[in-house]
Amino acid sequence: MSVLQKSLHPDEKYKAGKLGSGLSNIGLGIAAVFLGVSIALGAAQGDHWKRFFYAYVIGWSYIFSICVGVFWLILLHHLVRGRWATVVRRIAEAMTMAFPVVFVAGLVFVIALLAGYKDLYYWAHPDAALCLEKTATGCHEYLHPTLVHKLGWLSPEFFAGRYVVYGVLFTAMAAYFAKKSRQQDDSGDPKLSENMRVASGPAMILYSLLTCLAAFDVLMSLAPKWYSTIYGVNFWGSSCVGGFAALGLLVLGIQRTGRLTHSVSPEHYHDIGKWMFAMTFFWAYTAFSQFMLQWYGNLPEETVWYKYRLFGEWQWVSIAMLVGFFAFPFVFLMSRWTKRIVPSLVFFAVWQLVFHWLDLYWNAMPSYDWTVQQHGAAQIVVGPMTGNTAYHHVGFSPIDLTVWLGLVGVLLFGIGRNLRGNLIPVKDPTLGLSLAHENL
Amino acid sequence: MSDEHTPVPSSPGSGGDDLEHGGTAVRRDGRLFGVLAEYDTPGELVEAARKVRDAGFTEFDCYSPFPVHGIDEAMGIKRTILPLLIFGGGFAGTIGGLLLQWWCNAYNWPWNISGKPSWSIPANVPIAFETTILLAVFTSFFGMWILNRLPQVWHPFFRNERFNHVTDDAFLIGIEARDRRFDPVATAKLLTDAGAITVERVHLDPDPEVRQMPKWITAFIVASTAFALIPFAIAAKARTSHSAEPHIHIFPDMDFQPKYKSDQAMDLFGDGRENRGEIAGTIARGSLDADDTFYRGIEHGGDGDHWTTAFPRQIEINDQLVRRGKNRFEIYCTPCHGHDGRGMGAVPQRVAAAGGAWLARNLVDASNPVAINMPNGQLFNTISNGYNTMMGYAAQIPHADRWAIVLYVRALQRSQNAALDDVPPDQRTGMQMPEAPRP
Numbered sequence: 001m002s003v004l005q006k007s008l009h010p011d012e013k014y015k016a017g018k019l020g021s022g023l024s025n026i027g028l029g030i031a032a033v034f035l036g037v038s039i040a041l042g043a044a045q046g047d048h049w050k051r052f053f054y055a056y057v058i059g060w061s062y063i064f065s066i067c068v069g070v071f072w073l074i075l076l077h078h079l080v081r082g083r084w085a086t087v088v089r090r091i092a093e094a095m096t097m098a099f100p101v102v103f104v105a106g107l108v109f110v111i112a113l114l115a116g117y118k119d120l121y122y123w124a125h126p127d128a129a130l131c132l133e134k135t136a137t138g139c140h141e142y143l144h145p146t147l148v149h150k151l152g153w154l155s156p157e158f159f160a161g162r163y164v165v166y167g168v169l170f171t172a173m174a175a176y177f178a179k180k181s182r183q184q185d186d187s188g189d190p191k192l193s194e195n196m197r198v199a200s201g202p203a204m205i206l207y208s209l210l211t212c213l214a215a216f217d218v219l220m221s222l223a224p225k226w227y228s229t230i231y232g233v234n235f236w237g238s239s240c241v242g243g244f245a246a247l248g249l250l251v252l253g254i255q256r257t258g259r260l261t262h263s264v265s266p267e268h269y270h271d272i273g274k275w276m277f278a279m280t281f282f283w284a285y286t287a288f289s290q291f292m293l294q295w296y297g298n299l300p301e302e303t304v305w306y307k308y309r310l311f312g313e314w315q316w317v318s319i320a321m322l323v324g325f326f327a328f329p330f331v332f333l334m335s336r337w338t339k340r341i342v343p344s345l346v347f348f349a350v351w352q353l354v355f356h357w358l359d360l361y362w363n364a365m366p367s368y369d370w371t372v373q374q375h376g377a378a379q380i381v382v383g384p385m386t387g388n389t390a391y392h393h394v395g396f397s398p399i400d401l402t403v404w405l406g407l408v409g410v411l412l413f414g415i416g417r418n419l420r421g422n423l424i425p426v427k428d429p430t431l432g433l434s435l436a437h438e439n440l
Numbered sequence: 441m442s443d444e445h446t447p448v449p450s451s452p453g454s455g456g457d458d459l460e461h462g463g464t465a466v467r468r469d470g471r472l473f474g475v476l477a478e479y480d481t482p483g484e485l486v487e488a489a490r491k492v493r494d495a496g497f498t499e500f501d502c503y504s505p506f507p508v509h510g511i512d513e514a515m516g517i518k519r520t521i522l523p524l525l526i527f528g529g530g531f532a533g534t535i536g537g538l539l540l541q542w543w544c545n546a547y548n549w550p551w552n553i554s555g556k557p558s559w560s561i562p563a564n565v566p567i568a569f570e571t572t573i574l575l576a577v578f579t580s581f582f583g584m585w586i587l588n589r590l591p592q593v594w595h596p597f598f599r600n601e602r603f604n605h606v607t608d609d610a611f612l613i614g615i616e617a618r619d620r621r622f623d624p625v626a627t628a629k630l631l632t633d634a635g636a637i638t639v640e641r642v643h644l645d646p647d648p649e650v651r652q653m654p655k656w657i658t659a660f661i662v663a664s665t666a667f668a669l670i671p672f673a674i675a676a677k678a679r680t681s682h683s684a685e686p687h688i689h690i691f692p693d694m695d696f697q698p699k700y701k702s703d704q705a706m707d708l709f710g711d712g713r714e715n716r717g718e719i720a721g722t723i724a725r726g727s728l729d730a731d732d733t734f735y736r737g738i739e740h741g742g743d744g745d746h747w748t749t750a751f752p753r754q755i756e757i758n759d760q761l762v763r764r765g766k767n768r769f770e771i772y773c774t775p776c777h778g779h780d781g782r783g784m785g786a787v788p789q790r791v792a793a794a795g796g797a798w799l800a801r802n803l804v805d806a807s808n809p810v811a812i813n814m815p816n817g818q819l820f821n822t823i824s825n826g827y828n829t830m831m832g833y834a835a836q837i838p839h840a841d842r843w844a845i846v847l848y849v850r851a852l853q854r855s856q857n858a859a860l861d862d863v864p865p866d867q868r869t870g871m872q873m874p875e876a877p878r879p
Contacts, residue, residue, distance in 0.1 A: 004482070004509065137867075288565060295562055334527070438509045 005432035009262035014424045019257060020094075024416025030409025038402040045399065050119040053109055054368055055400045057120065058360045059407035060106045061219055061235075065356070066411060067102055067170070068211050068236065069243015070095040073275070074177055075207060078193075078200035084271050086434035087263045088251050090425050093181055095247065096174035098414025103167030105410045106218075110163050113156045122370055123147070123154040123224045127378040139375070146301070147225050154221055166214050173203050178418070181425050188427035211236050219360070222367040223384065226305040230290045235363075237283035241276055241325075242356035245349035248272040250415070252346060260423055266340045267437050273339025276352060280333065283359075284326040304385050308366045312389035317362050325355035336439075357404055365400075366392065469643035472624065473596040474616040476603065477631035477639045482508045485611040488634035490514040492613060495630055499619035503603070503612040522583050529579025530572045537571030538564055555786065593653050600642050614642075735839055736824075737817025747817030755843045765848030768841045772833055776800035781852040799829070803849055804856035812853050819846045 008014070042052030070092045077085045085092070109120060118124040129148040133140040152158075177196055184192040212232025220231045228234075248269060255261055294302040309318050329348055338344045369392055370383035385392075425431060479485045482504060489502050493516040502511055512519075545551070546559035556563075585591070597603045597614055606612055613636075615627055628639045645651060674688075689695045700706060706714035718724065729735040734752040738745050751757060770779065778785040781803035791798035803811040811819070823842045826832035837845070860868060 292562060292565065336523070436509075440507055440509065440512075 004436055006435035007432060008424070008426065008435065012262045012424075013259045014263070014422055014426065016259075016419045016421060016423050019254065019259065019423075020416045020419035022416070023419060024413045027409045027412030027414070027416055031406050031413060032409070034402045034406030034409060036406075038399055038406055041397075041399040041402060045397075048119055049117075050368075051397055051399050052403065053112065053117070053120040054364060055397070055403035056109055056407070057218060057222070058357070058364050058400070059404040060102070060109070061215075061360050061364075062242070062357050062404060063098075063102050063407050063411040063414075064106070064214070064218075065235065065239035065360070066242045066246045067096050067099050067174075068207075069240040069279075070247050071099075071170075071174060071207065072236075072240055072243065073247070074174075075200050075204045078177070078196045079204055081197060081430075083430045083433040084268060084437040086428050086430045087260070087424055087437075088247065088268060088272070089428075090181065090423055091251055091254065091419070092247055093174070093178040094418035095243075095250065095415050097178050097418040098411055099170045099174045100167070101410060101414030101417070103163075103171065105407060106163065106167075110160050114160050116156075121154070121159075121221055121224075122372075122381045122384075123151060123221060124156055125372065125379055125381055128224070128381055130375075130378055130380055132375065132380055144225055146227070150224055154224055159217060159221075162213065162217060166210050169206060169210055173207065176203075181428075182421065184425060184427050185422050186427075190429045193429055208236075211239070219363050222364050223305060225301065226385075228290050228294070228302075228305075230286055234283065234286040234290055237279055237286050238356055238359045240279035241283055241352050244272050244276040244279060245352045245356070248276070248345060248349045249353075252342065254419075254423065263424060263435055265437075266342070267439055268434075269342060269345050270336070270339045270439050271437075273333060273345050273348070276348065277330070277333035277339070280326060280329050280352065284330070287321075287326075305366075308385040308389055308392055309362065312392050313394045314362075314366055314389075314392065317358070317394060321355070321359060321362055325352070325359055329355075361400065365394070368395070470646035471644045472617050473642045473644045474614055474622070475624070475628050475631065475639055475641050476597060476600055476612055476614045477628075477634075477636035478602055479611045479613070479635060480637055482611055484635045485613065486510050486514045488613055488631065488636065491630065491634045492615065496621050497615055497619050497627075499622075500613060500615040503597075503606040503610070503614065505607055505609060505611075508611075520587065522580065522587060525583045526576050526580045529583075530576035533572040533575030534568050536575065537568035540571070541567055552790070555790070593657065594651060596644050596651075597642055599645065600640060602638065602640065733817070734843075737815075737820035739817065747815035747821070749815045749817070751816060751843060751847070755840065755847075757847060761844050761847055762851055764841065765844035765846070765851075768837060769845050769848045769852075772837060773845065776830070777803055780804065780856060781849065782856070801827075801830075804853045806857045811849070816846050816850075819849060 038052060038055070042049050045051050073085055074089060074092050074096060076082065077089060109117075113121065113124060116124075122128055129144045129151055131142055131144050133142065176199060180192050180196050183189075212235075215232040215235035219235065220226075220228070251260070251264055251268075251272075255264060291306060294306060297303075308314060329352055332338050333348055338348065367384045369385075370381055373380045373382050428434075477488070479488055485502060485504060486508060489511060492500055493514065500515075502508070502515060504511070541564045542559055550558040552558075602610060603612065613631060615622060615631070617624075621627075624641065628641075631639045700714040702715060704714045705712055709716075731752065731754075732738040732740065732745075733748050734754050737748055739748040755761070773781075774785050775787050776785045776798070777783055777800050778788075782805070783800040783802040785800060788798040788800050801811055802808070806812065814822070820842055822830070823837065823845055824832055824834040833842070854862070
């Protein structure tokens with residue numbers, strides 16, 4: 001307990017061996033089964049795949065956000081010359097190296113969008129900004145004052161172009177840190193740590209911008225007339241909750257296979273739990289900041305988003321979010337012991353992973369109820385979020401779950417592909433400090 | 441005393457040795473306070489602390505320049521209860537913050553602000569959040585001081601020269617003589633066996649004065665506390681007494697600034713005024729409101745001036761202008777006159793509900809057609825300059841918008857007194873005449 005440095009335990013099993021291929025096979029199996037079921041359900045739905053694509057966007061945001069959350073740990077670790085996370089960094093790197101697989105999985109809805117599919121993002125309709133107001137003498141037509149300006153940004157081609165840029169940049173950044181880290185396994189050159197530290201600053205800026213923009217594009221544009229500048233930050237907070245929960249579970253799963261049993265201690269789980277706790281509060285803080293300003297300002301174009309989440313059936317989901325994603329884990333994760341006792345940490349990690357999905361569902365699904373009506377030569381988009389809130393149902397569908405689980409399988413496949421070689425950066429100069437890490 | 445010293449390695453200048461070495465016998469020693477052992481590294485300190493703990497000692501402490509990992513466990517120190525206290529403090533802050541807002545806003549002085557509820561949880565969260573943080577941090581900060589029995593201005597180990605390095609590079613264990621297992625020789629041997637570089641005895645100063653806080657510090661604390669209470673005393677006196685004296689100006693140069701404000705007297709100019717008015721015969725750019733019809737609603741006829749019944753020539757009457765008028769009307773007029781112009785907007789309704797009366801003109805009343813019969817110019821003038829308790833809106837609403845409102849009021853008057861014949865025949869389907877014509 002008293003030493004500041006430790007060396008790797010001689011009996012430590014830190015080689016991945018068949019771990020990665022096993023995990024990716026499991027992931028592929030899950031993905032094949034659940035996505036297969038989802039496709040069957042989607043076809044049976046008879047809604048021109050609309051529900052399927054909504055569920056897909058939520059599921060995709062979920063696996064993307066977990067990579068985003070874990071990547072934060074890597075970037076921050078290098079930026080502040082962190083120590084404790086060195087033992088779990090290689091696993092985190094394997095998780096972020098799922099970015100290419102995640103972005104390939106997302107091509108499903110991006111290509112559909114490019115091919116002219118208009119039932120997911122209604123801004124894909126050419127007349128999306130056209131609005132009607134009934135007057136005494138007929139219909140008054142006008143262009144929605146904010147949406148009309150956004151349609152340049154929200155065009156399928158530009159959207160797809162940005163998506164590719166996000167995919168390439170996230171993959172490149174994740175690959176840079178993973179590659180340098182593995183190089184250090186061979187050479188042990190401390191200069192590589194310095195390289196990563198220098199790169200982590202600009203990467204952090206780029207990472208923040210890309211995360212916000214991706215959240216704006218993929219999730220916020222489901223309700224393109226509404227806007228919130230803190231939306232990306234709020235998405236990021238939720239992502240980090242999911243990311244740290246997933247990291248904790250994965251590390252624990254790896255320990256269950258007999259690997260890393262001497263290296264990862266309750267001290268490291270404690271720190272993962274601390275991050276989960278901190279980001280839970282951060283999520284609540286930004287979510288409340290977004291709500292508070294729009295609720296108090298009471299501008300129709302802003303409050304409408306909350307109106308359809310705080311009244312009708314959706315209010316129960318909102319209450320579940322407040323209690324389940326914030327109040328309950330906040331109060332219990334505050335204690336030192338809930339983070340250090342592994343079963344308790346596992347409980348909260350699984351809990352938060354479920355509620356992280358519910359958060360994305362809550363963000364996306366109230367924007368589902370919209371239809372298109374012919375008006376002369378134009379197609380008018382009616383809804384989402386119009387009319388009496390009592391008629392807006394949560395309308396949960398099994399396809400929401402199956403697509404989510406299928407995409408989690410895709411994520412596991414992407415992670416498993418990269419769990420190879422050393423599971424610990426064996427020659428990292430800070431490894432000794434990390435192994436001896438202790439929370440005061 | 442000297443025979444006790446023999447087994448203990450010591451160095452000149454340390455507390456216990458001045459007498460023995462005899463050179464500068466300026467310090468005399470009192471009762472033995474304890475032994476102080478120095479270790480080379482934090483690791484050895486932790487190991488030694490563990491041995492001391494295992495030997496059953498309780499009255500000992502470790503001193504190091506920085507927090508040493510694992511020292512709490514090695515010394516057998518129980519976890520602090522400070523986190524629980526902080527949680528309690530934070531919780532008290534949340535409840536206190538909510539209670540404060542409830543008492544101020546909803547109980548003691550409820551005040552209707554734009555019809556918003558006086559008690560609303562979301563609006564109270566930011567304040568409750570701040571008070572939570574405040575009390576949690578206070579508990580954390582002051583709780584740490586109290587639990588550590590700080591501030592401690594004097595400690596017997598201060599007499600030891602090695603102890604001065606404890607904020608620099610020394611790792612020390614001090615065992616106090618009041619521990620029931622303490623034995624000057626055996627305890628020193630234990631510490632030496634645990635790897636100490638040096639072990640020294642520390643004696644109290646025989647003069648009890650030295651052990652107490654210096655009198656000037658006590659005096660300073662008392663004086664500054666008394667001084668800090670003066671403003672409160674003055675405020676308390678001012679609240680309970682009357683005085684013909686002028687205000688106390690704490691920052692007179694802020695209260696009396698060397699500058700002139702509007703409409704003050706000034707000797708510099710012949711008229712004795714600080715204001716410089718408009719130069720005779722000139723008009724400021726954009727202020728030539730020569731068109732009486734547009735700017736004042738007045739027409740000059742052969743029989744004198746009268747309110748215009750038409751709209752000024754600058755105003756083009758179209759659908760867009762009606763919409764503009766509706767929009768402005770709903771912003772400025774509906775709170776009192778209501779959306780339908782019948783004079784029962786939100787304000788009169790609320791005042792009526794509270795038992796009072798707030799009269800707003802029914803603009804569309806055909807049985808008492810004051811507003812209907814007003815010429816356009818008079819309506820415009822009323823909007824500009826007000827009428828009875830209604831204040832003028834000239835400062836808020838530009839002239840063209842005032843004319844748009846006049847136009848919309850005319851439209852309201854038409855629509856609220858419309859008959860079925862006014863509706864184009866192709867749009868009458870589904871419309872039903874009221875059973876009796878409107879009064």
